[in-house]
Amino acid sequence: MVDAIKKVLIDAPEMPDKVARRFGLIVIGDEILSGRRQDKHMGKLIELLNERGLSLSWARYVADDPEQITATLKDSFASGDIVFSTGGIGATPDDHTRQCAALALGTKTELHPSAQELIAGRIQSMAEGDPIKADLNHPENLQRFKMGEFPIGSEIIPNPYNQIPGFRIKEHHFLPGFPVMAAPMMAWCLDTHYKDLFHQTDWAEQSFIVPKGIESTLTPLMERIEANYPGVKVFSLPSVGDPSKGGIMADRHIELGIKGNAQLLSSAWIALRAGTQELGYEIHDLSQVSNAPK
Numbered sequence: 001m002v003d004a005i006k007k008v009l010i011d012a013p014e015m016p017d018k019v020a021r022r023f024g025l026i027v028i029g030d031e032i033l034s035g036r037r038q039d040k041h042m043g044k045l046i047e048l049l050n051e052r053g054l055s056l057s058w059a060r061y062v063a064d065d066p067e068q069i070t071a072t073l074k075d076s077f078a079s080g081d082i083v084f085s086t087g088g089i090g091a092t093p094d095d096h097t098r099q100c101a102a103l104a105l106g107t108k109t110e111l112h113p114s115a116q117e118l119i120a121g122r123i124q125s126m127a128e129g130d131p132i133k134a135d136l137n138h139p140e141n142l143q144r145f146k147m148g149e150f151p152i153g154s155e156i157i158p159n160p161y162n163q164i165p166g167f168r169i170k171e172h173h174f175l176p177g178f179p180v181m182a183a184p185m186m187a188w189c190l191d192t193h194y195k196d197l198f199h200q201t202d203w204a205e206q207s208f209i210v211p212k213g214i215e216s217t218l219t220p221l222m223e224r225i226e227a228n229y230p231g232v233k234v235f236s237l238p239s240v241g242d243p244s245k246g247g248i249m250a251d252r253h254i255e256l257g258i259k260g261n262a263q264l265l266s267s268a269w270i271a272l273r274a275g276t277q278e279l280g281y282e283i284h285d286l287s288q289v290s291n292a293p294k
Helices: 002-010 030-034 041-051 066-079 097-105 113-127 139-148 179-193 215-228 262-278
Strands: 023-028 056-062 082-086 109-111 149-151 155-157 166-169 172-175 203-211 232-239 253-261
Touching: 023 041, 023 066, 041 056, 041 082, 041 179, 056 066, 066 082, 066 097, 066 172, 082 179, 097 109, 097 149, 097 166, 097 172, 109 113, 113 139, 113 155, 139 149, 149 166, 155 172, 155 179, 166 179, 172 179, 203 262, 215 232, 215 253, 215 262, 232 262, 253 262
Parallel strands: 023 056, 023 082, 082 172
Antiparallel strands: 109 149, 155 166, 166 172, 203 253, 232 253
């Protein structure tokens, strides 16, 4: 058995040269951190990315604090990642994202002409013929135009829900905090700007259950697999068990698996299974999950 494992490790395929772009998410809002609202943006973005053969690399939750927002955006702008940011682009005192994005880039905000036009159209449609409500110089309407003040050099992101646009700059996409608005805007950004990244990688994930598995015992094997198969990630999901599920899932167990480019997984999968059995564990198979190119 040991010789078989050694042979599989020696025959490991080389990692593809191309490195996938990373996608990140920033969710801004005190209401998320206080628990008054539950975040729905991350789950939706993961869904949209997975449908396109992509994945979310990281997510951050940030309060409505200008210093925190600016510092977070400075880091993310420097990362080179493709980032979606939700929340804080309204025109109330707790909306800081537009100004913080400008600060993080060392620039200023200005009223975007296309955003101005779209907001004016929204004002007119909501006025329903009332000349006071339709007056673009009315203080309330002047306040609404602030929602179109973006960092210099920004492009608008159309909002099909109410026409008040978001904006994008340096591969950062700034969207409203309302999921009903943000979700279609995320999809538009992906389909408009990143189609060339869709389904580039024949990504797959495989795992099995190790009853009564102990992570400290399995860790050296996991480290050896990752070291010998660049581009493959090994994961371990321990569970105390759920009696309501019955069978092996009722007792303590570990879900052990690998994920990455499907072309790299075959040999790593064999090595992981063989190594787990060599340690004296039984393994119980689960179905394979894949988002291979369509």
